[in-house]
Amino acid sequence: xxxxxxxxxxxxxxxxxxxxxxxxxxxxxxxxxxxxxxxxxxxxxxxxxxxxxxxxxxxxxxxxxxxxxxxxxxxxxxxxxxxxxxxxxxxxxxxxxxxxxxxxxxxxxxxxxxxxxxxxxxxxxxxxxxxxxxxxxxxxxxxxxxxxxxxxxxxxxxxxxxxxxxxxxxxxxxxxxxxxxxxxxxxxxxxxxxxxxxxxxxxxxxxxxxxxxxxxxxxxxxxxxxxxxxxxxxxxxxxxxxxxxxxxxxxxxxxxxxxxxxxxxxxxxxxxxxxxxxxxxxxxxxxxxxxxxxxxxxxxxxxxxxxxxxxxxxxxxxxxxx
Amino acid sequence: xxxxxxxxxxxxxxxxxxxxxxxxxxxxxxxxxxxxxxxxxxxxxxxxxxxxxxxxxxxxxxxxxxxxxxxxxxxxxxxxxxxxxxxxxxxxxxxxxxxxxxxxxxxxxxxxxxxxxxxxxxxxxxxxxxxxxxxxxxxxxxxxxxxxxxxxxxxxxxxxxxxxxxxxxxxxxxxxxxxxxxxxxxxxxxxxxxxxxxxxxxxxxxxxxxxxxxxxxxxxxxxxxxxxxxxxxxxxxxxxxxxxxxxxxxxxxxxxxxxxxxxxxxxxxxxxxxxxxxxxx
Numbered sequence: 001x002x003x004x005x006x007x008x009x010x011x012x013x014x015x016x017x018x019x020x021x022x023x024x025x026x027x028x029x030x031x032x033x034x035x036x037x038x039x040x041x042x043x044x045x046x047x048x049x050x051x052x053x054x055x056x057x058x059x060x061x062x063x064x065x066x067x068x069x070x071x072x073x074x075x076x077x078x079x080x081x082x083x084x085x086x087x088x089x090x091x092x093x094x095x096x097x098x099x100x101x102x103x104x105x106x107x108x109x110x111x112x113x114x115x116x117x118x119x120x121x122x123x124x125x126x127x128x129x130x131x132x133x134x135x136x137x138x139x140x141x142x143x144x145x146x147x148x149x150x151x152x153x154x155x156x157x158x159x160x161x162x163x164x165x166x167x168x169x170x171x172x173x174x175x176x177x178x179x180x181x182x183x184x185x186x187x188x189x190x191x192x193x194x195x196x197x198x199x200x201x202x203x204x205x206x207x208x209x210x211x212x213x214x215x216x217x218x219x220x221x222x223x224x225x226x227x228x229x230x231x232x233x234x235x236x237x238x239x240x241x242x243x244x245x246x247x248x249x250x251x252x253x254x255x256x257x258x259x260x261x262x263x264x265x266x267x268x269x270x271x272x273x274x275x276x277x278x279x280x281x282x283x284x285x286x287x288x289x290x291x292x293x294x295x296x297x298x299x300x301x302x303x304x305x306x307x308x309x310x311x312x313x314x315x316x317x318x319x320x321x322x
Numbered sequence: 323x324x325x326x327x328x329x330x331x332x333x334x335x336x337x338x339x340x341x342x343x344x345x346x347x348x349x350x351x352x353x354x355x356x357x358x359x360x361x362x363x364x365x366x367x368x369x370x371x372x373x374x375x376x377x378x379x380x381x382x383x384x385x386x387x388x389x390x391x392x393x394x395x396x397x398x399x400x401x402x403x404x405x406x407x408x409x410x411x412x413x414x415x416x417x418x419x420x421x422x423x424x425x426x427x428x429x430x431x432x433x434x435x436x437x438x439x440x441x442x443x444x445x446x447x448x449x450x451x452x453x454x455x456x457x458x459x460x461x462x463x464x465x466x467x468x469x470x471x472x473x474x475x476x477x478x479x480x481x482x483x484x485x486x487x488x489x490x491x492x493x494x495x496x497x498x499x500x501x502x503x504x505x506x507x508x509x510x511x512x513x514x515x516x517x518x519x520x521x522x523x524x525x526x527x528x529x530x531x532x533x534x535x536x537x538x539x540x541x542x543x544x545x546x547x548x549x550x551x552x553x554x555x556x557x558x559x560x561x562x563x564x565x566x567x568x569x570x571x572x573x574x575x576x577x578x579x580x581x582x583x584x585x586x587x588x589x590x591x592x593x594x595x596x597x598x599x600x601x602x603x
Contacts (some may be wrong), residue, residue, distance in 0.1 A: 031459070055455065055490075060482035063448045070388075070452020073437050074460050075380045078452075085463040093442050094479070096447055102429045267384070 001217045002192045004176040006211055012168035012204075013111040017042025017145035019154025020079060020109075024050045027077065027158055030112050033068055033310035035061045040079035040170075061086045065094035065106070072104040077158055080106065084167055085126035092132060099163050100136040107157050107159035108133075112170045113143075114254030115282070115299060116292035118202055118240040125287035131259015133165040134232050140185060143167040143231040143252045143253075143261075145206035147175040149229060153182035160185055167203065169254075171292045188235035190242070194222030197310045198242040198249040202228045202261045205280070205301065212306035223310055231261050236268055243275050248313040252280040252306050254296075276316035278309035324367050326539050331599040332404060333363045333538065337569045338596050339400035339413055339603060345589040347417035354471065354578035355397030357535070357564035358500050359507060363399045363482070364541045365467065369549075375405040377434040385464045386453055388438055390446020391471035391500065392426035393581065396504055399423050399433075403603070410603040437454040444477025447497060451487050454495040465552060468497045473505030476514055481526075487557040488527025494552055497528075497559045500535065502566040504577035528559045535562035569596055 023030040025045050033055045038044045047054040055227035061082055069077035077082040084140065088095070096307035098105045110129065117125045133141045142164060144150040144155065150168045157164045191206070192213055206227045213223040224240050224242050228235065243249055249269070251262030262279035269275050282299050324332075344350035345525045366372070370385045389398050396416060403410045408422075411572075415421035422431035426441025438449050450468035456463060474480065487495060499519070507513050516522070523530045529551055533544035548558055566580070567573030570592040584592055 035450050054461065058482075058489075060486065062445075062479040063451075063482035063486055066448020066479065066483070067452035067455065069438065070449040070454070071380065071456045073381055073386070073449075073453045074456020074462070075382070076456050076459065094445055094448075097439050097442045098445050160538060 001213060003139065004191065005212050006176050007175035008175055009172040010147040010175045011170060011172050012147055012150040013120065013170060014042050015144070015150030016111065016138040016154050016166070016168055017045060018306070019151040020046045021049070022155055023158050024053070029075060029077045030077045030079060030158055031055065031071055031076045032081065033057055033064050035059055035064050035086065037082050041109070042204055043081050045112060062094050065091045066098050068106045069098040069102060070105045071135050072106060078106050079109050081109045081111070083124060084110035084129045085124055088129040088132045089126060096136060101139045103138050104163060105161050107164045107166060109154070109166045111168055113167045114203065115287045115295040116171045116254060118171065118292045118295065119293060120291050121289040122286040127256040127287060128259060129167060129257050130191055130261065131252070131263070134259060134264065137203065138163055138183060139232065140164045140230070142185065142230050143203040144229050145203055145227055146173060146177050148177045148179050148181065149183065153183060153229065156183040156185055169204055173204050176207065186230045186233045186235055188238035189227040189229065190224065190238070191227055192223065192225040194224035195245055196222045197314050198224045198246045199252060199264055199306065200226050200228050200249060200261065202231060203213045204254050208301070208303050209252050209306055211262060211303040212310065214309055215303065215307050221310065221314070228261055231264060234264050234268065239265060239268055240272060243269065243273055247275050248317045249275060249277045250280060250306060250309040250313055252301070254301060257281040257282055257283050276313045278313040280306050280309050326542065329363055329367060329542065330538050332367060333360050334597045335338065335406040336363055336400045336404060336601040338593060338598055340396045341570070341584060341589060341592050341596065342602065343396045343400070343413055343416040344583045346414060348583050349417050350396050350583060351581045352396070352584065353504065353566040353573060353577070354391065354500060354502065355394045356570060356573065357502050357566045357568045358394055359397050359569070360538050360541055361469070361498065361535050361562060364545055366401050366405050369545045374405060377407065379437055380439060381453070382460065382463060383462055383603050386466045387444045388429060388450045388453070388466070388468045389440055390468055391443060391474050392403060392440030395423070395427050397426065398427065402435040404600065407431065413603045443471070443474040444479040447480055447483040450495060450497070451483055451492050454492050455492055465549065466495050468495070470497060470499055472499055472501045472503065472516060473480060473510050473513070475499065475516055484523070484526040484528065491555040492557050493555050495557050496548055496552070497557065499559060499561050500564055501561045502564045502578065503597060504566045506577070506580050508577055509571065523559050527556065529556045530559055530561060531561065532561040535564035536568045549582055571595060
């Protein structure tokens with residue numbers, strides 16, 4: 001198995017903060033907006049260094065989305081920052097009409113996504129955001145896996161014209177992708193080749209998928225781990241190339257089953273190559289308070305859950321091939 | 323330069339367009355569009371005077387207009403066409419399959435003159451603020467205008483935007499409230515009273531003006547006058563009193579004409595009251 005080393009755990013939101021600082025230097029069109037969460041989003045350095053390009057909106061996310069849409073009309077590239085819950089569900093219609101339908105070049109940057117937000121509990125742990133954003137025409141949905149990749153993704157989306165939803169998280173998490181790896185929107189990354197089962201993972205779950213892969217290897221099972229950092233548009237060619245080889249799949253994400261990455265892969269498989277798929281995701285349930293690792297365990301998103309899902313999907317493979 | 327008489331003539335034709343478009347589509351909103359027709363004509367022909375051939379989405383070095391209450395689309399489309407953004411013949415496609423003239427304004431059909439989709443209420447002021455901030459960042463000294471409905475002010479996002487604009491001293495922005503006192507379910511006062519709107523805007527830190535939106539001379543005077551008060555670290559609002567359905571006696575001040583198309587007989591009665599001045603489309 002390809003070895004991945006944690007070069008030092010760090011939060012993906014800090015990757016966003018660093019990427020934003022780089023953009024501040026590189027791209028004068030980039031403007032940042034925040035709804036009273038500058039520290040949590042790691043936007044404070046940008047706000048200090050580029051005060052003329054930082055807009056404090058206050059606790060008024062709907063207004064923030066509209067202002068961001070308006071800023072694009074003057075050629076700006078606005079990056080909005082707040083928690084994932086307040087970046088999506090709270091402002092869905094504002095995003096739908098003023099950003100997605102109007103096709104405005106707004107980058108919706110969403111931190112504290114998923115269960116690993118932890119102790120704040122279900123009010124803040126959005127598990128529906130990927131689904132909400134995926135459903136919108138014109139919207140690109142990106143969910144990087146670690147600090148380095150979040151930094152790279154933040155910079156990459158400024159170069160792309162169109163609405164983007166960028167999802168990241170709160171906890172310190174293993175940082176293992178290469179610091180100089182180019183981020184290509186829509187291009188999935190095969191982290192480990194394998195012939196027996198495909199594991200499609202996104203966000204924090206990519207690291208867990210790699211750990212599961214190691215355990216499976218010890219059992220003589222070759223798992224192909226693919227980092228789906230861009231959920232929409234889905235890299236269908238990459239998914240199909242893997243599934244044609246392994247003929248069974250697992251999806252892993254810190255999100256609801258409904259509407260998430262697994263849902264998206266299921267659509268593709270049903271259409272193009274029917275094959276078993278086990279979804280490691282939250283099953284129609286709100287989250288709760290707890291430590292990130294406790295929550296992942298309780299809701300079935302831990303490493304052993306991915307291992308079990310891999311064994312299960314392999315058993316369901318059609319014996320005659322496709 | 324257009325005289326008041328000229329502008330009134332254009333308004334008359336715009337009112338005919340609105341009635342005919344909504345009748346033809348058997349769908350649309352005549353009441354608000356008729357009420358705000360004088361304002362939109364004055365704004366485009368006397369104040370903004372944009373170059374339609376040079377329309378660009380980013381609107382650099384140009385005064386910008388946003389329509390927040392997108393259901394006034396028929397009136398806006400007519401004004402855009404009459405001003406020269408597109409052929410008036412296209413008005414006949416309003417609300418029909420494949421048209422660039424969607425039921426509510428849209429950007430994805432490539433209709434020149436439109437920079438933002440609207441229809442779901444309460445969003446336009448925020449967008450206008452964003453465009454105004456971009457102008458400041460770009461050292462572009464032109465202004466941003468935004469028309470919104472009075473019933474629309476029931477949407478909470480507006481109050482977020484009002485607070486923001488004052489706190490951030492967005493003084494290159496002029497909001498105009500179509501203060502006709504009517505909404506779908508009835509008079510605004512009986513649906514959910516806005517209370518003392520003037521005092522509310524002032525309390526939120528806005529400079530407040532008012533005008534009779536169906537008196538062309540007063541409209542053009544006020545729109546010119548308020549521009550003198552920009553760049554004074556305060557956003558500006560005009561409370562524009564209008565009569566919903568203005569120009570057609572049986573539609574005037576009647577909230578039931580918010581979103582109902584006239585039938586053949588009603589159209590004939592209405593058109594008999596509105597002079598064809600520039601030729602129907």
